[in-house]
Amino acid sequence: MHVLVIGAAGMLGRKLTERIASDSGLFGDDIDRVTLVDVIEPPVPAELSAVARTMTLDLSEDGAADTVIALRPDLIFHLAAIVSGEAEADFDKGYRVNLDGTRLLFEAIRAEGLRQPYRPRLVFTSSIAVFGAPFPDRIGDDFLAAPLTSYGTQKAIGELLLADYSRRGLFDGIGLRLPTICIRPGKPNKAASGFFSNILREPLIGEEAVLPVEDSVRHWFASPRAAIGFFIHAARLDLARLGPRRTLSMPGLSATVGEEIAALGRIAGAKAVRLIRREPDPAIAKIVAGWPADFDTRRANSLGFRAETGFDELIRAHIDDELDGRI
Amino acid sequence: MHVLVIGAAGMLGRKLTERIASDSGLFGDDIDRVTLVDVIEPPVPAELSAVARTMTLDLSEDGAADTVIALRPDLIFHLAAIVSGEAEADFDKGYRVNLDGTRLLFEAIRAEGLRQPYRPRLVFTSSIAVFGAPFPDRIGDDFLAAPLTSYGTQKAIGELLLADYSRRGLFDGIGLRLPTICIRPGKPNKAASGFFSNILREPLIGEEAVLPVEDSVRHWFASPRAAIGFFIHAARLDLARLGPRRTLSMPGLSATVGEEIAALGRIAGAKAVRLIRREPDPAIAKIVAGWPADFDTRRANSLGFRAETGFDELIRAHIDDELDGRI
Structure with missing residues (x-):
């Protein structure tokens, strides 16, 4: 083949x-x-x-x-x-x-x-x-x-x-x-969606990350x-x-920024969460408000496609695949 | 302009x-x-x-x-x-x-x-x-x-x-x-949808027309x-x-072939209806079965677009516009 x-x-x-x-x-x-x-x-x-x-x-x-x-x-x-x-x-x-x-x-x-x-x-x-x-x-x-x-x-x-x-x-x-790929490996970039990954990836390696939107913002991840x-x-x-x-x-995980942060806290502790710096950016908030937040993917599910069902799992996948299992 | x-x-x-x-x-x-x-x-x-x-x-x-x-x-x-x-x-x-x-x-x-x-x-x-x-x-x-x-x-x-x-x-x-345009003026053609017009247009001028599907077939017209x-x-x-x-x-009229024929009877009489010859064609029936039958066009309606609301009106439009008002 x-x-x-x-x-x-x-x-x-x-x-x-x-x-x-x-x-x-x-x-x-x-x-x-x-x-x-x-x-x-x-x-x-x-x-x-x-x-x-x-x-x-x-x-x-x-x-x-x-x-x-x-x-x-x-x-x-x-x-x-x-x-x-x-x-x-x-x-x-x-x-x-x-x-x-x-x-x-x-x-x-x-x-x-x-x-x-x-x-x-x-x-x-x-x-x-x-x-x-x-x-x-x-x-x-x-x-x-x-x-x-x-x-x-x-x-x-x-x-x-x-x-x-x-x-x-x-x-x-x-x-x-x-869905939006999260946690996206690599360096922070200027994509409007970048913060969804940044606020997990950077604190996991002890770096600061900027959160430009409210904790209530919901989005769709895998x-x-x-x-x-x-x-x-x-x-x-x-x-x-x-x-x-x-x-x-494709199936994915519908979650809020607050749920991301809570999962980070469970896995990496309050110290990691404190590395997230809130800097509201109305321009980014406006772009993100136009994005989908949740899907009913029954066709894909019935055909056997599978994604993560919680942010803990998604963070652990990143730790396994990008950080050699260590934080 | x-x-x-x-x-x-x-x-x-x-x-x-x-x-x-x-x-x-x-x-x-x-x-x-x-x-x-x-x-x-x-x-x-x-x-x-x-x-x-x-x-x-x-x-x-x-x-x-x-x-x-x-x-x-x-x-x-x-x-x-x-x-x-x-x-x-x-x-x-x-x-x-x-x-x-x-x-x-x-x-x-x-x-x-x-x-x-x-x-x-x-x-x-x-x-x-x-x-x-x-x-x-x-x-x-x-x-x-x-x-x-x-x-x-x-x-x-x-x-x-x-x-x-x-x-x-x-x-x-x-x-x-x-929607499917009906009554389409001119001569009968070989389009699979042609019969929807043919069974009205031809009898209105005293000609025979072939109906290849059941009277119960529903479609969407203007x-x-x-x-x-x-x-x-x-x-x-x-x-x-x-x-x-x-x-x-666009708005339109959802109607069955039977409703078309009933309207023809009301406007042009039983003699016109008798000019419709039923010749079931499974190939055409199969194509037509894959077509939409009805729409909810509330956006277009709210913006002021208007179509016919009954087949009598649609036939009368044809008689006015194509037959100088006479049958």
């Missing part, structure tokens, strides 16, 4: 590749080839036994998708995207990478299939950014995609294309709407570990069970 | 142009220029007092949209599309015309606005084909777009782009999801007259009232 990861240098792409490297029987057939694609050189895990090839290219450039698809991978993970803030700031780049890049990938698969039969499995990363306020208390599987950002628009269009290409049998596609679990499960699932609706809101 | 109609040679495009020609004060300001665009030469109504220009071109061709938008129309009606059956049969043509053509139009407006400030109003024609079974009994304004055809996919993508370009202030857009009313209302409405969700399911 030949596995292609597009966006392999990103946080989730690297974790997914490491998971593939640690278990060559992950998808039933032995994984004998792995192709890693990104706009920067993707790292190759040392423990990878399959033949690895890296390609540094941008899918939205002429012929790039054709070059990749000419290798005829059996399983494709498409994680590449310009993130929300950048897609909002740079209209052309967002549409070029997130919409055109995705469509060119899908078209390259169709063109390859016209040359000789080819119908890979394709796992597409979407986002809860396809939803825009006003929301019901819990967003169900039948709720409309009405994005309030260009990024969300591009992801919603990707979902529609994924469904149509799958319906026509051009590939076997599944889209995963990821750990990086849960996200990788979604990808693996999506790659193994019998997709005929999906019917024509090919994208699923 | 300069009005542009794209798709001006189609059934609705012609009726819209005739309506514009009959009332130059239709949109408040005097209409002094009208540009009519289609892939075939659009007819110019004799009674049009504005300066008319026709352009025979395909929006999806290089530079075509730029040529049209260089004229800087104030109000744009975008009705051009490859219909459902053809978009399903010809994948490339459907995506090229319905997706790329629409996006090139939107991009041409953005590019013109970068040269000098420009923010026209744009009325986009969408369709209930953006919805796919399974449905609730009535499809509400929050129900997801999950199309089961490439045409529906292309229209749903157009809606998303319309919302994003409007949100960014690049134009002031509104999308109208039209007359051509109501559709033109939607376009005019959309062009006049304060679009700030829409908020970020820029496309609306």
Whole structure:
């Protein structure tokens, strides 16, 4: 089996590749080839036994998708995207990478299939950014995609294309709407959602973190570990069970900032909690107020997707995976 | 005021142009220029007092949209599309015309606005084909777009782009999801939905018509007259009232084939009803079973959009508009 990861240098792409490297029987057939694609050189895990090839290219450039698809991978993970803030700031780049890049990938698969039969499995990363306020208390599987950002628009269009290409049998596609990933490893960044991770990650290593919103703010979370679990499960699932609706809101944990902090206190003590500095920022509070807070993900649940059910579990996953089990 | 109609040679495009020609004060300001665009030469109504220009071109061709938008129309009606059956049969043509053509139009407006400030109003024609079974009994304004055809996919993508370009202030857009138009004037055609019109239109002129489904089949209708009313209302409405969700399911009439036939009997007598020949066609019955039957269009209603409320009214509109009031 030949596995292609597009966006392999990103946080989730690297974790997914490491998971593939640690278990060559992950998808039933032995994984004998792995192709890693990104706009920067993707790292190759040392423990990878399959033949690895890296390609540094941008899918939205002429012929790039054709070059990749000419290798005829059996399983494709498409994680590449310009993130929300950048897609909002740079209209052309967002549409070029997130919409055109995705469509060119899908078209390259169709063109390859016209040359000789080819119908890979394709796992597409979407986002809860396809939803825009006003929301019901819990967003169900039948709720409309009405994005309030260009990024969300591009992801919603990707979902529609994924469904149509799958319906026509051009590939076997599944889209995963990821919750906000928390605790996101690495350094604090300027993303409006960054504080959800910062207020846990930094205190766990004895550093201060800034909280710009009220403790009552509620949002929708899954750990990086849960996200990788979604990808693996999506790659193994019998997709005929999906019917024509090919994208699923992934399960997650609906929790308030206050619940995050309480879990931090239980696991790391009051000293860690005292490292959270409250600095209300009305601009961030306003952005976050437009984000979804809770989902009813019964379709994904019934298909066997699983996420954390409490913030303690989510923090422990971070301690295990990023801090070698120690705080 | 300069009005542009794209798709001006189609059934609705012609009726819209005739309506514009009959009332130059239709949109408040005097209409002094009208540009009519289609892939075939659009007819110019004799009674049009504005300066008319026709352009025979395909929006999806290089530079075509730029040529049209260089004229800087104030109000744009975008009705051009490859219909459902053809978009399903010809994948490339459907995506090229319905997706790329629409996006090139939107991009041409953005590019013109970068040269000098420009923010026209744009009325986009969408369709209930953006919805796919399974449905609730009535499809509400929050129900997801999950199309089961490439045409529906292309229209749903157009809606998303319309919302994003409007949100960014690049134009002031509104999308109208039209019900199935009934009674569609002209000759019987091979569209799967054709019989809904045929079983009324043909008997009204003494001709036989074939009914391929059960009398209990329910569907969602509006007359051509109501559709033109939607376009005019959309062009006049304060679009700030829409908020970020820029496309609306238009009001219509939910009725069964049996109710159609009963109305025909009331208006044209038992002799007309006897011209309907029942020839069950399981293939058509199966296609139609996947179509929406009823909508809750409270957003459009509250914004003042109006359609027929009974099939008698819908048949009388046809007799007035197509048969000079006589049967």
